[in-house]
Amino acid sequence: MAFRKFLSSLGVGAPEVETTLSASAVRPGDQLHCDVRLQGGSVDIEVERVRIEIVTRFEDLEETEVLWSNPGIVKSLVLGEKFELKAGETKDGQVTFEVPWETPLTHFLGGRPLKGARVAVRTELTVDNAVDRGDFDEIQVHALPAQDALLQAYSNLGFRFDEAEVKKGTPTGGRNSQVDFWQEIEMWFPSEYRRPGGQLESMFFARHDSLDLVTGRFGPFAFPYDNIDVPAWTAWLDQHLRTTFQR
Structure with a gap:
Protein backbone atom coordinates (compact mmCIF):
# COMPACT_ATOMS: atom_id res chain seq x y z
CA MET A 1 0.00 0.00 0.00
CA ALA A 2 1.07 3.62 -0.51
CA PHE A 3 1.88 4.21 3.16
CA ARG A 4 4.32 1.29 3.33
CA LYS A 5 5.94 2.29 0.05
CA PHE A 6 6.42 5.77 1.52
CA LEU A 7 8.07 4.43 4.66
CA SER A 8 10.22 2.06 2.65
CA SER A 9 11.47 5.01 0.61
CA LEU A 10 12.71 6.55 3.85
CA GLY A 11 14.34 3.32 4.88
CA VAL A 12 11.81 2.82 7.66
CA GLY A 13 10.38 -0.57 8.60
CA ALA A 14 6.62 -0.01 8.69
CA PRO A 15 4.90 0.18 12.07
CA GLU A 16 1.79 -1.89 12.57
CA VAL A 17 -1.60 -1.05 14.06
CA GLU A 18 -4.11 -3.59 15.34
CA THR A 19 -7.57 -2.92 16.77
CA THR A 20 -9.49 -5.40 18.92
CA LEU A 21 -13.24 -4.84 19.28
CA SER A 22 -15.33 -5.70 22.31
CA ALA A 23 -18.04 -7.12 20.04
CA SER A 24 -18.47 -8.10 16.42
CA ALA A 25 -22.21 -7.40 16.46
CA VAL A 26 -23.93 -4.23 17.72
CA ARG A 27 -27.17 -2.31 17.45
CA PRO A 28 -27.60 1.43 16.87
CA GLY A 29 -27.16 3.23 20.18
CA ASP A 30 -24.81 0.58 21.64
CA GLN A 31 -21.33 1.24 22.98
CA LEU A 32 -18.41 -0.38 21.18
CA HIS A 33 -15.07 -0.57 23.00
CA CYS A 34 -11.89 -0.66 20.92
CA ASP A 35 -8.39 -1.57 22.10
CA VAL A 36 -5.69 -0.27 19.78
CA ARG A 37 -2.09 -1.50 19.74
CA LEU A 38 0.72 0.22 17.82
CA GLN A 39 3.91 -1.69 17.17
CA GLY A 40 6.94 0.36 16.19
CA GLY A 41 9.00 -0.45 13.11
CA SER A 42 12.77 -0.46 12.63
CA VAL A 43 13.39 3.23 13.52
CA ASP A 44 11.81 5.98 15.59
CA ILE A 45 9.04 7.91 13.85
CA GLU A 46 6.65 10.74 14.74
CA VAL A 47 3.01 9.74 14.38
CA GLU A 48 0.78 12.63 13.40
CA ARG A 49 -2.52 11.00 14.16
CA VAL A 50 -4.32 7.77 15.03
CA ARG A 51 -7.93 7.85 13.94
CA ILE A 52 -10.67 5.25 14.43
CA GLU A 53 -13.76 5.36 12.22
CA ILE A 54 -17.02 3.53 11.74
CA VAL A 55 -17.42 3.30 7.98
CA THR A 56 -20.11 1.95 5.68
CA ARG A 57 -20.56 1.01 2.04
CA PHE A 58 -21.93 4.03 0.14
CA GLU A 59 -23.65 2.83 -3.00
CA ASP A 60 -22.91 6.01 -4.94
CA LEU A 61 -19.16 5.89 -4.12
CA GLU A 62 -18.61 2.44 -5.66
CA GLU A 63 -18.25 1.52 -9.32
CA THR A 64 -20.29 -1.69 -9.16
CA GLU A 65 -23.03 -3.25 -7.06
CA VAL A 66 -20.59 -5.41 -5.09
CA LEU A 67 -17.47 -3.31 -4.50
CA TRP A 68 -16.51 -2.32 -0.94
CA SER A 69 -13.37 -0.33 -1.63
CA ASN A 70 -14.30 3.32 -0.99
CA PRO A 71 -16.35 3.39 2.21
CA GLY A 72 -17.90 6.53 3.67
CA ILE A 73 -17.54 7.66 7.27
CA VAL A 74 -20.37 7.21 9.78
CA LYS A 75 -18.40 8.44 12.82
CA SER A 76 -14.76 9.34 13.44
CA LEU A 77 -12.70 9.71 16.62
CA VAL A 78 -9.06 10.73 17.01
CA LEU A 79 -7.27 8.51 19.51
CA GLY A 80 -3.90 10.26 19.52
CA GLU A 81 -2.02 13.10 17.81
CA LYS A 82 1.65 14.09 17.49
CA PHE A 83 3.62 11.51 19.44
CA GLU A 84 6.82 9.60 18.94
CA LEU A 85 6.74 5.86 18.30
CA LYS A 86 10.17 4.45 18.96
CA ALA A 87 11.63 1.52 17.07
CA GLY A 88 10.11 -1.71 18.34
CA GLU A 89 7.99 0.14 20.93
CA THR A 90 4.45 -0.97 21.75
CA LYS A 91 1.77 1.59 22.61
CA ASP A 92 -1.74 0.70 23.70
CA GLY A 93 -4.83 2.88 23.68
CA GLN A 94 -8.57 2.54 24.17
CA VAL A 95 -11.60 4.32 22.78
CA THR A 96 -15.33 3.81 23.22
CA PHE A 97 -17.70 4.50 20.35
CA GLU A 98 -21.30 5.45 20.87
CA VAL A 99 -22.66 3.67 17.81
CA PRO A 100 -24.77 6.36 16.08
CA TRP A 101 -28.50 5.77 15.94
CA GLU A 102 -28.32 6.36 12.19
CA THR A 103 -25.73 3.62 11.61
CA PRO A 104 -26.85 1.55 8.60
CA LEU A 105 -28.20 -1.91 9.34
CA THR A 106 -26.45 -5.01 8.01
CA HIS A 107 -28.70 -7.66 9.60
CA PHE A 108 -32.41 -7.93 10.45
CA LEU A 109 -35.16 -10.35 11.47
CA GLY A 110 -33.14 -12.45 13.87
CA GLY A 111 -29.84 -12.26 12.02
CA ARG A 112 -30.64 -12.31 8.31
CA PRO A 113 -27.99 -10.37 6.35
CA LEU A 114 -29.13 -7.42 4.27
CA LYS A 115 -27.74 -7.71 0.77
CA GLY A 116 -25.42 -4.80 -0.08
CA ALA A 117 -25.03 -3.57 3.52
CA ARG A 118 -21.50 -3.42 4.97
CA VAL A 119 -20.14 -1.66 8.08
CA ALA A 120 -16.64 -1.80 9.57
CA VAL A 121 -14.33 -0.20 12.11
CA ARG A 122 -11.26 1.24 10.37
CA THR A 123 -8.07 2.37 12.11
CA GLU A 124 -5.82 4.90 10.38
CA LEU A 125 -2.22 5.76 11.21
CA THR A 126 -0.85 9.00 9.70
CA VAL A 127 2.88 9.74 9.37
CA ASP A 128 4.01 12.84 7.42
CA ASN A 129 0.65 13.06 5.61
CA ALA A 130 0.87 9.43 4.48
CA VAL A 131 -2.11 7.41 5.71
CA ASP A 132 -2.06 3.72 6.57
CA ARG A 133 -5.56 2.26 6.81
CA GLY A 134 -3.89 -0.68 8.40
CA ASP A 135 -6.73 -2.33 10.31
CA PHE A 136 -10.22 -2.94 8.97
CA ASP A 137 -12.68 -4.95 11.08
CA GLU A 138 -16.09 -5.63 9.60
CA ILE A 139 -18.96 -5.71 12.09
CA GLN A 140 -22.63 -6.64 12.07
CA VAL A 141 -25.21 -3.96 12.83
CA HIS A 142 -28.46 -5.64 13.85
CA ALA A 143 -31.85 -3.97 13.74
CA LEU A 144 -33.38 -2.42 16.83
Whole structure:
Protein backbone atom coordinates (compact mmCIF):
# COMPACT_ATOMS: atom_id res chain seq x y z
CA MET A 1 0.00 0.00 0.00
CA ALA A 2 1.07 3.62 -0.51
CA PHE A 3 1.88 4.21 3.16
CA ARG A 4 4.32 1.29 3.33
CA LYS A 5 5.94 2.29 0.05
CA PHE A 6 6.42 5.77 1.52
CA LEU A 7 8.07 4.43 4.66
CA SER A 8 10.22 2.06 2.65
CA SER A 9 11.47 5.01 0.61
CA LEU A 10 12.71 6.55 3.85
CA GLY A 11 14.34 3.32 4.88
CA VAL A 12 11.81 2.82 7.66
CA GLY A 13 10.38 -0.57 8.60
CA ALA A 14 6.62 -0.01 8.69
CA PRO A 15 4.90 0.18 12.07
CA GLU A 16 1.79 -1.89 12.57
CA VAL A 17 -1.60 -1.05 14.06
CA GLU A 18 -4.11 -3.59 15.34
CA THR A 19 -7.57 -2.92 16.77
CA THR A 20 -9.49 -5.40 18.92
CA LEU A 21 -13.24 -4.84 19.28
CA SER A 22 -15.33 -5.70 22.31
CA ALA A 23 -18.04 -7.12 20.04
CA SER A 24 -18.47 -8.10 16.42
CA ALA A 25 -22.21 -7.40 16.46
CA VAL A 26 -23.93 -4.23 17.72
CA ARG A 27 -27.17 -2.31 17.45
CA PRO A 28 -27.60 1.43 16.87
CA GLY A 29 -27.16 3.23 20.18
CA ASP A 30 -24.81 0.58 21.64
CA GLN A 31 -21.33 1.24 22.98
CA LEU A 32 -18.41 -0.38 21.18
CA HIS A 33 -15.07 -0.57 23.00
CA CYS A 34 -11.89 -0.66 20.92
CA ASP A 35 -8.39 -1.57 22.10
CA VAL A 36 -5.69 -0.27 19.78
CA ARG A 37 -2.09 -1.50 19.74
CA LEU A 38 0.72 0.22 17.82
CA GLN A 39 3.91 -1.69 17.17
CA GLY A 40 6.94 0.36 16.19
CA GLY A 41 9.00 -0.45 13.11
CA SER A 42 12.77 -0.46 12.63
CA VAL A 43 13.39 3.23 13.52
CA ASP A 44 11.81 5.98 15.59
CA ILE A 45 9.04 7.91 13.85
CA GLU A 46 6.65 10.74 14.74
CA VAL A 47 3.01 9.74 14.38
CA GLU A 48 0.78 12.63 13.40
CA ARG A 49 -2.52 11.00 14.16
CA VAL A 50 -4.32 7.77 15.03
CA ARG A 51 -7.93 7.85 13.94
CA ILE A 52 -10.67 5.25 14.43
CA GLU A 53 -13.76 5.36 12.22
CA ILE A 54 -17.02 3.53 11.74
CA VAL A 55 -17.42 3.30 7.98
CA THR A 56 -20.11 1.95 5.68
CA ARG A 57 -20.56 1.01 2.04
CA PHE A 58 -21.93 4.03 0.14
CA GLU A 59 -23.65 2.83 -3.00
CA ASP A 60 -22.91 6.01 -4.94
CA LEU A 61 -19.16 5.89 -4.12
CA GLU A 62 -18.61 2.44 -5.66
CA GLU A 63 -18.25 1.52 -9.32
CA THR A 64 -20.29 -1.69 -9.16
CA GLU A 65 -23.03 -3.25 -7.06
CA VAL A 66 -20.59 -5.41 -5.09
CA LEU A 67 -17.47 -3.31 -4.50
CA TRP A 68 -16.51 -2.32 -0.94
CA SER A 69 -13.37 -0.33 -1.63
CA ASN A 70 -14.30 3.32 -0.99
CA PRO A 71 -16.35 3.39 2.21
CA GLY A 72 -17.90 6.53 3.67
CA ILE A 73 -17.54 7.66 7.27
CA VAL A 74 -20.37 7.21 9.78
CA LYS A 75 -18.40 8.44 12.82
CA SER A 76 -14.76 9.34 13.44
CA LEU A 77 -12.70 9.71 16.62
CA VAL A 78 -9.06 10.73 17.01
CA LEU A 79 -7.27 8.51 19.51
CA GLY A 80 -3.90 10.26 19.52
CA GLU A 81 -2.02 13.10 17.81
CA LYS A 82 1.65 14.09 17.49
CA PHE A 83 3.62 11.51 19.44
CA GLU A 84 6.82 9.60 18.94
CA LEU A 85 6.74 5.86 18.30
CA LYS A 86 10.17 4.45 18.96
CA ALA A 87 11.63 1.52 17.07
CA GLY A 88 10.11 -1.71 18.34
CA GLU A 89 7.99 0.14 20.93
CA THR A 90 4.45 -0.97 21.75
CA LYS A 91 1.77 1.59 22.61
CA ASP A 92 -1.74 0.70 23.70
CA GLY A 93 -4.83 2.88 23.68
CA GLN A 94 -8.57 2.54 24.17
CA VAL A 95 -11.60 4.32 22.78
CA THR A 96 -15.33 3.81 23.22
CA PHE A 97 -17.70 4.50 20.35
CA GLU A 98 -21.30 5.45 20.87
CA VAL A 99 -22.66 3.67 17.81
CA PRO A 100 -24.77 6.36 16.08
CA TRP A 101 -28.50 5.77 15.94
CA GLU A 102 -28.32 6.36 12.19
CA THR A 103 -25.73 3.62 11.61
CA PRO A 104 -26.85 1.55 8.60
CA LEU A 105 -28.20 -1.91 9.34
CA THR A 106 -26.45 -5.01 8.01
CA HIS A 107 -28.70 -7.66 9.60
CA PHE A 108 -32.41 -7.93 10.45
CA LEU A 109 -35.16 -10.35 11.47
CA GLY A 110 -33.14 -12.45 13.87
CA GLY A 111 -29.84 -12.26 12.02
CA ARG A 112 -30.64 -12.31 8.31
CA PRO A 113 -27.99 -10.37 6.35
CA LEU A 114 -29.13 -7.42 4.27
CA LYS A 115 -27.74 -7.71 0.77
CA GLY A 116 -25.42 -4.80 -0.08
CA ALA A 117 -25.03 -3.57 3.52
CA ARG A 118 -21.50 -3.42 4.97
CA VAL A 119 -20.14 -1.66 8.08
CA ALA A 120 -16.64 -1.80 9.57
CA VAL A 121 -14.33 -0.20 12.11
CA ARG A 122 -11.26 1.24 10.37
CA THR A 123 -8.07 2.37 12.11
CA GLU A 124 -5.82 4.90 10.38
CA LEU A 125 -2.22 5.76 11.21
CA THR A 126 -0.85 9.00 9.70
CA VAL A 127 2.88 9.74 9.37
CA ASP A 128 4.01 12.84 7.42
CA ASN A 129 0.65 13.06 5.61
CA ALA A 130 0.87 9.43 4.48
CA VAL A 131 -2.11 7.41 5.71
CA ASP A 132 -2.06 3.72 6.57
CA ARG A 133 -5.56 2.26 6.81
CA GLY A 134 -3.89 -0.68 8.40
CA ASP A 135 -6.73 -2.33 10.31
CA PHE A 136 -10.22 -2.94 8.97
CA ASP A 137 -12.68 -4.95 11.08
CA GLU A 138 -16.09 -5.63 9.60
CA ILE A 139 -18.96 -5.71 12.09
CA GLN A 140 -22.63 -6.64 12.07
CA VAL A 141 -25.21 -3.96 12.83
CA HIS A 142 -28.46 -5.64 13.85
CA ALA A 143 -31.85 -3.97 13.74
CA LEU A 144 -33.38 -2.42 16.83
CA PRO A 145 -36.53 -4.17 18.11
CA ALA A 146 -38.78 -1.50 16.57
CA GLN A 147 -36.96 -1.70 13.24
CA ASP A 148 -37.27 -5.49 13.29
CA ALA A 149 -40.98 -5.18 14.13
CA LEU A 150 -41.63 -2.99 11.09
CA LEU A 151 -39.53 -5.21 8.85
CA GLN A 152 -41.48 -8.20 10.18
CA ALA A 153 -44.68 -6.35 9.26
CA TYR A 154 -43.43 -6.01 5.68
CA SER A 155 -42.60 -9.71 5.65
CA ASN A 156 -46.03 -10.61 7.05
CA LEU A 157 -47.61 -8.71 4.15
CA GLY A 158 -45.62 -10.68 1.59
CA PHE A 159 -42.94 -8.15 0.65
CA ARG A 160 -39.67 -9.69 -0.58
CA PHE A 161 -36.47 -7.98 0.49
CA ASP A 162 -34.01 -7.13 -2.27
CA GLU A 163 -31.07 -5.08 -0.98
CA ALA A 164 -29.99 -2.15 1.16
CA GLU A 165 -28.26 0.94 -0.21
CA VAL A 166 -26.58 3.76 1.69
CA LYS A 167 -26.53 7.07 -0.18
CA LYS A 168 -24.70 10.28 0.57
CA GLY A 169 -26.56 13.55 0.95
CA THR A 170 -29.32 15.12 3.00
CA PRO A 171 -31.80 12.51 4.27
CA THR A 172 -35.38 12.95 3.14
CA GLY A 173 -38.06 12.67 5.79
CA GLY A 174 -36.05 11.85 8.90
CA ARG A 175 -36.59 14.40 11.64
CA ASN A 176 -33.52 15.87 13.35
CA SER A 177 -31.06 13.71 11.41
CA GLN A 178 -27.46 14.41 12.45
CA VAL A 179 -25.77 12.73 9.46
CA ASP A 180 -25.27 13.37 5.75
CA PHE A 181 -26.38 9.96 4.46
CA TRP A 182 -29.34 7.64 4.57
CA GLN A 183 -30.06 3.93 4.10
CA GLU A 184 -32.78 2.66 1.81
CA ILE A 185 -34.10 -0.87 2.21
CA GLU A 186 -35.51 -2.01 -1.12
CA MET A 187 -38.22 -4.64 -1.37
CA TRP A 188 -40.63 -6.00 -3.95
CA PHE A 189 -44.39 -5.44 -3.74
CA PRO A 190 -46.52 -8.58 -3.46
CA SER A 191 -48.99 -9.11 -6.29
CA GLU A 192 -52.06 -8.05 -4.31
CA TYR A 193 -50.79 -4.47 -4.18
CA ARG A 194 -51.32 -4.23 -7.95
CA ARG A 195 -47.72 -3.30 -8.59
CA PRO A 196 -46.30 -6.40 -10.29
CA GLY A 197 -42.54 -6.04 -10.51
CA GLY A 198 -42.71 -2.80 -8.54
CA GLN A 199 -40.16 -1.92 -5.90
CA LEU A 200 -40.62 0.05 -2.67
CA GLU A 201 -37.80 1.95 -0.96
CA SER A 202 -38.26 2.37 2.78
CA MET A 203 -36.11 4.30 5.24
CA PHE A 204 -35.87 3.85 9.01
CA PHE A 205 -34.56 6.86 10.96
CA ALA A 206 -33.80 5.74 14.53
CA ARG A 207 -33.54 7.85 17.68
CA HIS A 208 -33.17 6.96 21.34
CA ASP A 209 -36.94 6.70 21.96
CA SER A 210 -38.59 6.16 18.57
CA LEU A 211 -38.00 5.83 14.86
CA ASP A 212 -39.41 7.44 11.74
CA LEU A 213 -40.53 5.34 8.79
CA VAL A 214 -40.48 6.83 5.29
CA THR A 215 -42.09 4.85 2.46
CA GLY A 216 -41.03 6.16 -0.92
CA ARG A 217 -41.91 9.87 -0.84
CA PHE A 218 -44.32 9.52 2.09
CA GLY A 219 -43.62 10.20 5.75
CA PRO A 220 -42.11 10.43 8.22
CA PHE A 221 -44.37 8.26 10.35
CA ALA A 222 -43.30 7.94 14.01
CA PHE A 223 -43.16 4.61 15.88
CA PRO A 224 -42.30 4.73 19.62
CA TYR A 225 -40.16 2.06 21.24
CA ASP A 226 -42.42 1.75 24.27
CA ASN A 227 -45.39 0.47 22.26
CA ILE A 228 -44.09 -2.16 19.83
CA ASP A 229 -47.08 -4.09 18.45
CA VAL A 230 -46.33 -6.16 15.35
CA PRO A 231 -50.00 -7.06 14.52
CA ALA A 232 -51.10 -3.43 14.89
CA TRP A 233 -48.14 -2.13 12.91
CA THR A 234 -48.78 -4.74 10.20
CA ALA A 235 -52.41 -3.62 9.90
CA TRP A 236 -51.40 0.05 9.77
CA LEU A 237 -48.72 -0.62 7.15
CA ASP A 238 -51.13 -2.63 5.01
CA GLN A 239 -53.71 0.16 5.06
CA HIS A 240 -51.10 2.84 4.42
CA LEU A 241 -49.52 1.04 1.47
CA ARG A 242 -52.83 0.06 -0.12
CA THR A 243 -54.08 3.63 0.15
CA THR A 244 -50.84 5.25 -0.99
CA PHE A 245 -49.55 2.92 -3.67
CA GLN A 246 -52.63 1.43 -5.32
CA ARG A 247 -52.89 2.24 -9.01
